[in-house]
Amino acid sequence: MRVALFITCLADQFFAEAGVAAVRLLRHLGCTVSFPKGQTCCGQPAYNAGYWAEARQMAGYTLKVLEESEYVVLPSGSCTTMLRAFYPELFREQARLFAKAEALAQRTFELAEFIVKVLGITQLGRGLEGKRVAYHHGCHALRELGVRQEPLTLLRNAGAEIADWPAAEECCGFGGLFSVKLPEVSLSMADQKLKTLPAVDFLTSADGGCMLHLAGRAQNRGLALPVRPLASVLWEAVG
Amino acid sequence: MRGEANRYPQEAARLLREAPQVRESVTGATLSFDGKRRQAYAEVEAEAWRRWAEGVKNHALVNLDRYLLQAEENLRKNGVEVHWAEDAEEARRILAGLARKAGVRRVVKAKTMVAEELGINPMLEGMGIEVLETDLGEYIIQLLSQPPSHIVGPAIHLNLEQIRALFHERFQTPEDAPPEHLAAVARRLLRDGFLKADMGISGGNFVVAETGTLALMENEGNIRLSTSLPRLHVALVGIEKVLPRWSDLAVFLSLTARAATGQRLGTFVSLIQGPRREEEPEGPEEVHVIFVDNGRSSLLADPEAWETLRCVRCAACLNACPVYRQTGGHPYGYVYSGPIGSVLSPGLLGLGETKPLPYASSLCGACFQACPVRIPIPKLLLTWRHRAVEEGLVPRAEAAAVKGYAWAATRPWAYRLASRLLRLLPERALESPALPLIRAWTEGRAGLRPSPRSFQEMWEAGEV
Numbered sequence A: 001m002r003v004a005l006f007i008t009c010l011a012d013q014f015f016a017e018a019g020v021a022a023v024r025l026l027r028h029l030g031c032t033v034s035f036p037k038g039q040t041c042c043g044q045p046a047y048n049a050g051y052w053a054e055a056r057q058m059a060g061y062t063l064k065v066l067e068e069s070e071y072v073v074l075p076s077g078s079c080t081t082m083l084r085a086f087y088p089e090l091f092r093e094q095a096r097l098f099a100k101a102e103a104l105a106q107r108t109f110e111l112a113e114f115i116v117k118v119l120g121i122t123q124l125g126r127g128l129e130g131k132r133v134a135y136h137h138g139c140h141a142l143r144e145l146g147v148r149q150e151p152l153t154l155l156r157n158a159g160a161e162i163a164d165w166p167a168a169e170e171c172c173g174f175g176g177l178f179s180v181k182l183p184e185v186s187l188s189m190a191d192q193k194l195k196t197l198p199a200v201d202f203l204t205s206a207d208g209g210c211m212l213h214l215a216g217r218a219q220n221r222g223l224a225l226p227v228r229p230l231a232s233v234l235w236e237a238v239g
Numbered sequence B: 001m002r003g004e005a006n007r008y009p010q011e012a013a014r015l016l017r018e019a020p021q022v023r024e025s026v027t028g029a030t031l032s033f034d035g036k037r038r039q040a041y042a043e044v045e046a047e048a049w050r051r052w053a054e055g056v057k058n059h060a061l062v063n064l065d066r067y068l069l070q071a072e073e074n075l076r077k078n079g080v081e082v083h084w085a086e087d088a089e090e091a092r093r094i095l096a097g098l099a100r101k102a103g104v105r106r107v108v109k110a111k112t113m114v115a116e117e118l119g120i121n122p123m124l125e126g127m128g129i130e131v132l133e134t135d136l137g138e139y140i141i142q143l144l145s146q147p148p149s150h151i152v153g154p155a156i157h158l159n160l161e162q163i164r165a166l167f168h169e170r171f172q173t174p175e176d177a178p179p180e181h182l183a184a185v186a187r188r189l190l191r192d193g194f195l196k197a198d199m200g201i202s203g204g205n206f207v208v209a210e211t212g213t214l215a216l217m218e219n220e221g222n223i224r225l226s227t228s229l230p231r232l233h234v235a236l237v238g239i240e241k242v243l244p245r246w247s248d249l250a251v252f253l254s255l256t257a258r259a260a261t262g263q264r265l266g267t268f269v270s271l272i273q274g275p276r277r278e279e280e281p282e283g284p285e286e287v288h289v290i291f292v293d294n295g296r297s298s299l300l301a302d303p304e305a306w307e308t309l310r311c312v313r314c315a316a317c318l319n320a321c322p323v324y325r326q327t328g329g330h331p332y333g334y335v336y337s338g339p340i341g342s343v344l345s346p347g348l349l350g351l352g353e354t355k356p357l358p359y360a361s362s363l364c365g366a367c368f369q370a371c372p373v374r375i376p377i378p379k380l381l382l383t384w385r386h387r388a389v390e391e392g393l394v395p396r397a398e399a400a401a402v403k404g405y406a407w408a409a410t411r412p413w414a415y416r417l418a419s420r421l422l423r424l425l426p427e428r429a430l431e432s433p434a435l436p437l438i439r440a441w442t443e444g445r446a447g448l449r450p451s452p453r454s455f456q457e458m459w460e461a462g463e464v
Helices: A009-014 A016-028 A044-048 A052-065 A077-090 A095-106 A111-118 A139-144 A149-157 A183-195 A208-220 A230-238 B005-018 B020-042 B046-062 B064-077 B088-101 B113-118 B120-126 B136-143 B160-171 B179-196 B222-228 B246-261 B296-300 B306-310 B316-320 B322-327 B338-349 B366-370 B377-390 B396-409 B412-424 B436-442 B455-460
Strands: A002-005 A032-034 A071-074 A108-110 A132-136 A202-205 A227-229 B081-085 B106-109 B130-133 B199-202 B206-208 B213-218 B232-238 B268-272 B286-292
Touching: A002 A016, A009 A016, A009 A208, A009 B412, A009 B455, A016 A032, A016 A111, A016 A227, A016 A230, A016 B455, A044 A052, A044 A077, A044 B377, A044 B396, A052 A077, A052 A095, A052 B396, A071 A077, A071 A111, A077 A095, A077 A108, A077 A139, A095 A108, A108 A111, A111 A149, A111 A230, A132 A149, A132 A208, A139 B366, A149 A230, A183 A208, A183 B005, A183 B020, A183 B322, A202 A208, A202 A230, A208 A227, A227 A230, B005 B020, B005 B322, B020 B246, B020 B316, B020 B322, B046 B064, B046 B246, B046 B306, B064 B081, B064 B206, B064 B286, B081 B088, B088 B113, B088 B120, B088 B199, B088 B232, B088 B286, B106 B120, B106 B179, B106 B222, B113 B120, B113 B232, B113 B286, B120 B130, B130 B136, B136 B160, B136 B179, B160 B179, B179 B222, B199 B222, B206 B246, B213 B222, B213 B246, B222 B232, B222 B268, B296 B306, B296 B338, B306 B338, B316 B338, B316 B366, B322 B338, B338 B366, B338 B377, B366 B377, B396 B412, B412 B455
Parallel strands: A002 A032, A002 A071, A071 A108, A132 A202, A202 A227, B081 B286, B106 B130, B106 B199, B199 B232, B232 B286
Antiparallel strands: B206 B213, B213 B268
């Protein structure tokens, strides 16, 4: 299977190792991985801030970059949502681009979702034996795309114990621009979310923004909480 | 009521700083409501109910002119007097006229958000009329001269200690009185109020056009008493509250109760079909319904935001919202708070008076999943943000930054250059508080550290 990796700007800049892990994992699972040239940002920050003209520019650009791909895989839940749910929304009144966006939406997946739903693989290895893990569900993947069980299945089947965390599905307070527009509320949300976190070996998530926010908050408050991108953890799961 | 929503960011920050107990009270109560809501949804085919309710509300809204006239006709047949108020001032004038004509001296109020919206209490008090809120939560905040903090639980921001202290000070109850004792004291005071009142004022959950029925749901019995004991009953009803058929009502009563409090039905449901009839021993001599527009018909005409009007005021979105949970409703600066307030207030007051509200959300989507009538709140929040951009209501630096970002993100060489510059910055540059946005991040979070090399760089070097 031929897979194009869309790294996303945040992972490109802040979680480069997650990108490397994603490529190795996909190759290990039998995929041919390409990295379409010229990719930048999907435009989600502009879209969420209400700058739809600018978001359209970036979306149109990304549509072109990903035009040739068979499947597109992202190590990010919220950027996957941008491509899959919000690109068609942006081009609702431009028939040609709308058709392209719809076609892209059909072949775009978040990494764990792709492995389970498209490759049909639920067992990566036993590399997470004995690890106690907290999983943070990014809101977009969870509520817009309905990706809930896929990452958990892969982690569990690799031997990890998913810690029972009452707030696992609750927003961490990142919210993109929200985190700096309303920092006090955003931090308060992180604190509330971290308050119920049980003792774990590490926290993992498919969303870089949430991880920067939660890890940054935990560090600032002197909490020892290792935070690791899902792609890296899944590569480790292979063993 | 005038909105003070433009101070949301400052007020939210101040409240978190100065009154941290509010977060605890609101969190406890909303998580409990939300949990009960989930259970109550799980008992039925909630998805089918929600889609059906969405459809009925859409149909009612699209044909609102027809159903309102039908409702008026059938209410009149039932002996109810119907009035139309285009705005808050007209609603107050109609109500003042009714109170004056009947020589009203004391009013009891059942919990009604639209009365808050219209500024009814200050108007009545200005006329020398005594106003008593009879919902326990409303009564408590009336004693404190505070606006409601939640659509269903107006005193949600207060904890037991604060209410104990208030009752101790006002009614000399023991300092450690159990909640039941406090409720008993309030009940005694309120009973007296019901018996003395000349007019009861309520809102309306639904008005059935087909039968001219006003439906009210509650748990305390105060609405039943407010609408049946005084000689006058006036209901203030938003024009969007009309339902076409009698048969619609059963599902809406149950769905709204499930969404609001996780109950299958409110403890009391009052279906009012006019004043006391000759053969009846009790009930008001006159029943009036004032249909209130106050911005609703222009919101209905808004092709992108009209769906907001499906709202049944159940507050399920407030209970599900982690942003609301941090502060409760007061910082939102208007009677409707939380996710629905953040889209309804701009719709009713205009964006100029409510600029920060569409941003008071992380767009997590929990509100949409909770909403019994499937109002696409996240999408509406984005629509209002988009309008803020179009109307130039955003900071100029922000607009320039986004434009610059979009420019660079559509030119691979510029993106690459930015990526390289990011790594040439001095080690701790992204922890420096010199730039406002960086400061907003680093005040409270550890600084940002880019990966030593970008993924693109590694790929191009053939290392992946």
